Amino acid sequence: MTLQEALDTYLPLIEDELRACMTPPANSPPAFFGMMHYHLGWADPQFQPVQIKAGKRLRPLFTLLTCQAAGGDPHDALPAAAAVELVHNFSLIHDDIEDRSDTRRGRTTVWALWGEAQAINAGDAMLTLAHLGLHRLSERGVPPDRVIAALHALDQANLALCRGQHLDLDFESRLEVDADAYMTMIQGKTAALLGCAGQLGAMVASPDRDLTERYRRVGEGLGLAFQIQDDVLGIWGEPDVTGKPVADDIRHRKKSLPVVYVLGRRNDPGAERLRALYAQEELSEGDVADAIAILDASQARPYAEELARYHLETALTELEAARPEPEAGEALREMAHFLIKRAY
Amino acid sequence: MTLQEALDTYLPLIEDELRACMTPPANSPPAFFGMMHYHLGWADPQFQPVQIKAGKRLRPLFTLLTCQAAGGDPHDALPAAAAVELVHNFSLIHDDIEDRSDTRRGRTTVWALWGEAQAINAGDAMLTLAHLGLHRLSERGVPPDRVIAALHALDQANLALCRGQHLDLDFESRLEVDADAYMTMIQGKTAALLGCAGQLGAMVASPDRDLTERYRRVGEGLGLAFQIQDDVLGIWGEPDVTGKPVADDIRHRKKSLPVVYVLGRRNDPGAERLRALYAQEELSEGDVADAIAILDASQARPYAEELARYHLETALTELEAARPEPEAGEALREMAHFLIKRAY
Structure with missing residues (x-):
């Protein structure tokens, strides 16, 4: 099965399951679920039905594919797929408040429309509905x-x-951030939920803990590799690939992996200079060029690329060791290479 | 068993269980659990250990007592008691952000100390730990x-x-708030969790769904009666009982039950006048006296007192119908009358 075939088959099922999890009880004021439906792309700010592509739904797709790969019926894993997607979206609603982000996927964020208080509460409710959705596994x-x-x-x-x-x-x-602390951060922020997506899919298929742990590590490895690649692209990526100007992450003084790899060095003139640049309120184009020159001289790019390759290979090795059912295995391999586009 | 005996016996067990649920994993940065420990009264703002009475722990005590009342061993219900208390505290951390409250129980709130972003995240983590704590029922x-x-x-x-x-x-x-909408609000905001506290205690003791539903309704009734009494006291309570000036809720233009009972009336001169007063930015002492005169003329106080009595009696009737084990039954009756102090 190709990734496209998997998308065509499974995305409508995922959307149906998500909607079933997000059906308001009889006594719900319309705006309560309305804000959550808006975030998921199903409603406009007046809570009228729309259908907007809000998210790629790759995590829930991953859950269904790992279920199939582990010998299960992917339909049985739909509640797990929906729960993972809802946890992801709860975290986006709260992250947008925490980061003061006004827009997401080209739309005004929940807090920017309805205020912080209602947005905090909408995120809490979505996290709760993720749990209630997962209970549908019993059915x-x-x-x-x-x-x-x-x-x-x-x-x-x-x-x-x-x-x-x-x-x-x-x-x-x-x-004072170093590469180890950074890896702990993305292990939680990016990799843990994709790991869980893989683990839950396998768990529906099989009681074998070694197998479910393996699929958890597949997801975790892909999550880490994806995030590190994203960090590399945020600095050295071509605008026609990333949709953003070159060195955009440096311009925004983002402490991504290549940067903290250098910042973490003691008694290093490049690190001192980079720290001084990042301590500024704003960076000129000359400062940005200086920062990139420091990163290049410090071999930050090959360091990050090597680490991304390592985590991608770990994920693929775990996948093969799990002996996936062939159809799902094919789609999972293609998904891995789709997520981490470069052949490192 | 008197309520005091129950408090003496069970509060230390509850505190131990809460601490067990809140033990940081090895890879936790100190401030992550530190903020949550601070909120629970176990740490100061520098995360040094302290022991401050932060909350009455009445919800978890209620869980242990309903477990015993339903014929179970209250020790088995400790994970449920802790989970309910952690859900309550998660909601307080988020409520304080949403309401912009700087202090709670005489201490600076989490968001006021560490900012909104970290406080939102600390609340999310505590809700998650409530769930993980409840899993300890399996053990x-x-x-x-x-x-x-x-x-x-x-x-x-x-x-x-x-x-x-x-x-x-x-x-x-x-x-435009009426009494029905208000009751729906407090059913969720105050009564649902106390209902759950009773339900979970009974659930640990017994698989009988009728019985667990009964104990849920005991908690729900007490929660509703308590909140309505609190509303009455916020307007007519004596300062030496409430610790607040008379009519404090009116001065803050709080839409408590006696107020919305009048606001919800159509074509009523008193309601019109009260609406006009509540539309003001601030109320003079004369305005406050006017508002109370309107509430008195509208019989808002006997209405609210009658409703509180009704819900207290419902709770007590459900409790007797559940035929509680005598020791726990005695403590539960005393708790009900302690919560709703007036003998309506």
Whole structure:
């Protein structure tokens, strides 16, 4: 099965399951679910139905494919797929408040439309609905001990997500960040939930803990590789690939991996100079060029690319060791290479 | 067993269980759990250990007592008690941000110390830890189907809590609020979690759904009666009882039950006048006296007192119908009368 075939087959099922999880109870004031429906691309700001592509739904697709790969019926994993997507979206609603982001996917964010207080509450409600959605596994005949394990795994991942977000917010306020701390941050913020997506899919298919852990590591490795690649592209990526100007992350003084790799060095003139640049309120185009020259001289790019390759290869090795069902295995390999576009 | 005996016996166990739920994993940055420990009264703003009474822990005590009342071992219900208390505290951390409250229980709030972004994230993490804490029921030998039912009930209550908070925030911005809408709001914001506390305690003791629903209604009734009494005291309470000046809620233009009872009336001169007063930016002492005169003339106080009595009696009737184990029954009756101090 190609990735496109998987998308064509599974995305409509995922959307249906998400809508089932997000059906308001009888006593709900319209705006309560309305704000969440807006965020998911199903409503406009007046809560009238629309259909906007809000997100690629790659995490839930990954859950269905790992379920199939582990020998299960992907339909049984739909509640897990929806739960993972709702946790992701809860975190986006809250991140947008925390980062003061006015727009997401070209639309005004929930907090910018309805205020911070209602947006905090909408995120809380969506996290709650993610849990209630996961309980639908019981209706699919998943045995109770596995439903419990799935609920536990989802909250373990969400705790990692919160830990990653804590670190990310913390890093913004200081220059003493090194590559190890950064990797801990993205392990939580990016990799844990994709790991959970893989783990839950396999868990629906099989009680074998070694196997479910393997699929968790597939997702985790892909998450890490993806984030690191994103960091490389944010500095050296071509505008026609990234849709953003070259060195955009430097211009915004983002502490991405190549930057913290250098910032973390002691007694290093390049690190001193980069720290001084990042301590400025704004960077001129000359400053940006200086920063990139420092990163290039410090071999920050090959360091990051090597690390991305390592995590991609770990993910692919774990995938093969799991002996995936061939159709799903093909789609998962293609998804891995789609996520991490460069053949490092 | 008197309420004091129950407090002496159970509060230390509850505190130990809460601490067990809130133990940071090895890879946690100190401030991540530190902010949550601060909120719970276990740490100062520098994350040094302190022991401050932060909250009465009445919800978790209620859980242990309903477990015992339903014939169970209250120790087995400790994870449920802790989970309910953590959900309550998650909601306080977020409410304080949403309401812009600088202090709670005489201490600076989490957001006022560490900023909104970290406080949103700390609340999210505490909600997650509430779930992980509830999973500890499995270690206490609670059967899987009941662990699943408990997890589901907790999220149902939390969704009601979010719905109540949505309505509360919504009410602030408008004057068209009536008593029915208000009751829906406090059913979610105050009563649902206390109902869940009772339900979970009974659930640990017994698989009988009629019984667990009964204990849910005991908690729900007490929650409603308590909130309505609080509304009455906020307007007519003596300062030496409430610790606040007379009519404090009116001075702050709070839309509590006696107020919305009048505001909701159509074609009523008193309602018109009250609406006009509440539309002002500030109320003079003369305005406050006018508002109270309108409420008195509209019989708002006996209306509210009658409703509080009704919900207290419903709770007590449900409690007797559940045939509680005598020791726990005694403590529960005393708790009900302690919560709703007036003998209506």
